[in-house]
Amino acid sequence: MSDATAGGPGGAAASEDGYPAPAVAWAMVAVLFIAYIFSFIDRMIIGLLVEPLKADLDLTDTQVSLLQGFAFAIFYTVMGLPLGRLIDRSTRLPIVAAGVALWSVMTASCGLAVHYWQLFLARMGVGVGEATLSPAAYSIISDSFPQKRLGLAMGVYGLGSAVGAGLAFLIGAVVIEMVANAGSISLPLFGELSAWQATFIIVGMPGLLIAGLFIILPEPPRHGVAAGTVREAVPMREVMSFIRKRAGAVLGLCFAVGMVNFAVFAAVSWFPVFLIRVHGMDLASAGHLAGGALIIGGLIGLVGGGWATDRFGGGTAAGRLAFCGFAGLAGTVFAVIFPLAGSPALSAIAFVVFFSAAAVPIGAAASALQQLTPNRMRATLSAIYLFVVNLIGLGAGPTATALVGDTFFPFDDGVRYAIAIVSPIGFAIATGLFFLSAGYARREVNV
Template sequence: MNLNEQPEAAGSSDIAAPGRTDISEAPYPSPVLSWCIVAALFVAYIFSFIDRMLIGLLVEPIKKDLLLTDTQVSLLQGFAFALFYTIAGIPLGRWIDRAPRMRLVALGIAVWSGMTVLCGTVTNFFQFFAARMGVGVGEAVLSPAAYSVISDSFPKNRLGLAMGIYGLGSAIGAGLAFMIGAVVIAAVANAEAITVPVLGVIKSWQVAFLIAGLPGVFIACVFLLLPEPVRRVTPGEEHLTGQVPMSAVIQYLKQNKVLFWCIFLAVGMINLSVLGSISWLPVMMVRSFGMGLADAGWLSGSLLIIGGLIGMVGGGALMDRIGGGTAESRLKFCAWMTVIGIFGAAAFPLLDNKILMSVAFVLFFTAAAVAVGAAPSIIQQLVPNRMRATISAAYVFVINIIGLGMGPTLTAVIGDNFFPFESGIRYAIAIVAPFGYIAGAILLFIAARNIRTHKN
């Protein structure tokens, strides 16, 4: 699609929409400011994942107090988020493409943090589901805005590292979620219930949600103080004003459907493996190795952080140097790393030695971290600036519908129906984890082959 042939959006004018300053040749922000923006987004992403993944460590006490099955808990872990994306993800992406992104990020943080606090007050499944759906606003707002902001702050040959560091927030956030939960569990190990001002008597697992949600108020305020980066116009769209019509975005995706669908689905299948595994990782350690819940939280969190550091930061920096940091070279690198990760995916759930299991899991998660960290930078390299947040929202929608919406539940359903014994969850993980990686690797290789036919 040639953007020069697209009509202006209805109601557009020569004045950019509020919050927009489109400049094609403007210098990038100073390195100090650029990295401060990445640091703030990194911290926000950490807390997004803390609030999202905390439930993974608290499965057993939640099931006991609310009388839930593994499948019901899996719906709280994933489907509640996926449902929100279905309703609001794409409209939010359109909003991000035209509005001040920093303010929208602040609003998103405030909403998801408040909903996390509400998770600490629920008394039944339906209340919990509604609150968890509200927490989903974090992913729906934060990542499309972050991808757009970071791509306007760094040149192409440094974009992989910047995106990798931002993406590392997911691994550290998930790891810290398990660690924070472990600390809370250890602190209240002998208390069935705790008295909290205003709320009264609540269960110990509910305290963890209250602690996780409260810092979001302060993080949101930071984004109200940060400057809005200049939106850099992709060559060929300099004359356009206002927002690109949705019909133009759809036409662009249609003309590049093989490329983008392969990228979206590849990361979605990798996410299916990862989220279908880590959502149940502490539970697997408790049920299969006889570990205490706090110890399982510490080990799970440590493995996630180690794998994320190696894959997202190391992989991002390496991809900036291989093949000149082109989108094609990044896709090939991700594909081969996913192939390597298949071996870890197949091994870690079945190993009986904790050390060997930990090594295999780090290999498994490192491979995922490479692909999940690189995919956004590839999309930003390919997509015209004025479509980036909308297409990023579509990307986030697809990967979370597949990964978050299906991963935890697919693992739980396989475990409940085919391995209905205490350690059965490990065998369910051993099926889901390699399956998603095999599909993801194939799709990444297809995307790399089709990238030369990409049309602007």
């Protein structure tokens, strides 16, 4: 419970324990959830457009993987660090609004690219904008809910990643079907466009409306922060000292989630391509199946996992991390099963289990990190966490699958063997790190 809070518009609607009233808190989560959906739609839509991009721009799988991962991740991770510092000492919601607007414009700009380098630069811009959201969201949600309800709130926010990734494939499939039926598509201000260009523009522009919502929301008060001190940034040496003292728990957590992300993006980035090349599905059907599987798996892993980790081990950081370890065991097994299954239906069912296990740490590990971290360091530590997680996962995962496939399995259904090798290795390493981190977190509490 907070001893003192920094003031803000949310103070008038605060409950007796100093947190915003539940309706206000959940309204905040709802808007952050919607923003997260749009961020993942804009981030993941390229996964459905691999084949038309390769055809129009004459690209290899490895070049496309760099657009999926490295081009986005390089600025998403690097810019997250200074943005996290800014968020820790500034009003958070206007920063999020600016970020949402930027990534939306840059996603639409991808649809105007006619050369590979233009698409690469636009994907970098998407990464810069999206770097604002999660560090601010983790800090805002932690100031909106008591710890006993933090896991569910974080899980609901994190569900935006699965819903967004699923909707990216579903919306992309709808646009592609529209273009296939009409022969071409023409949009106001943009003229006649190919299917992949129209898809980028259609999914990018609505984000500008979401940005406007953050201007009218009340800023929640910061818990455990004396009034008038918010703009006094915690020195970076104190942050690094804190990390060194809790390296086993904090860095173990970061690298564990990084390896889960590695396993996830090694699979999800290529899942529609896998359905097309291995199971002979058309692009639109692959988008529908992949999108539906992502949403179902995300609902199970994020909402169910968030609810479970609020209860497992008393809702402690150590309990949440141990639960992630058990989920990792299931994820490792089904990361092998789903790409090697003999039918698209069996692959999709196994993928749901795989993705459910992978979704658990999105809310659970983020909640554990907030519990382990002092308030004034939360956005900075969250930015470091996201730096590690996304540099390993989003930066390397899609390319690892492409390189293994291009090098060792250079034939159409070779992608299934590449996924079946790369993804389980990442998940197995993550599982060990989760149990290790949980042990350190447990010992630190007992010291």
